[in-house]
Each structure stands twice: as C-alpha cells, then as structure tokens.
Amino acid sequence: MVVxxxxxFVAGLVLNMMVPVGVKNAIVYPTPANVASIKxxxxxxxxxxxxxxxxxxxxGARPIPVQA
Numbered sequence: 001m002v003v004x005x006x007x008x009f010v011a012g013l014v015l016n017m018m019v020p021v022g023v024k025n026a027i028v029y030p031t032p033a034n035v036a037s038i039k040x041x042x043x044x045x046x047x048x049x050x051x052x053x054x055x056x057x058x059x060g061a062r063p064i065p066v067q068a
Contacts, residue, residue: 029064 030038030050040048 028038030052032052035050035052038050040050042048
C-alpha cells in the first residue's frame, strides 16, 4: 500500500516537471507615475525612455486594460 502511494507521488512529480509551465507576457504601459523608471530596448540595442504629454481623446481610441 505504501509503495503504491509513494510510486504514485513520484510519478506525479515527474509528470508535473515534464509539463511546460505557461508563460504569460505582461504588457507594461507607461503612466505618469512610472514613466521615468521604464526604459525600452529595441532589437538593435538602442534604449528609449518614453515621455508623457496630455492629449485629447479621439473617437476609436483603445482603452488600456487594468494592470494587476
């Protein structure tokens, strides 16, 4: 009985380690509060720092989802 439980536990651990973990990319939008601390690096290695400016909303603008 104990051997079956232990072997089942070990098999579960092995299977759990073989299944890839889902990685979710998080999109970080600059806000006025964190704009100075965010730096972006493009494919050529050039770094960019975003700047903020107030603009009027236009029809068809996409809303930014809430970040957790």
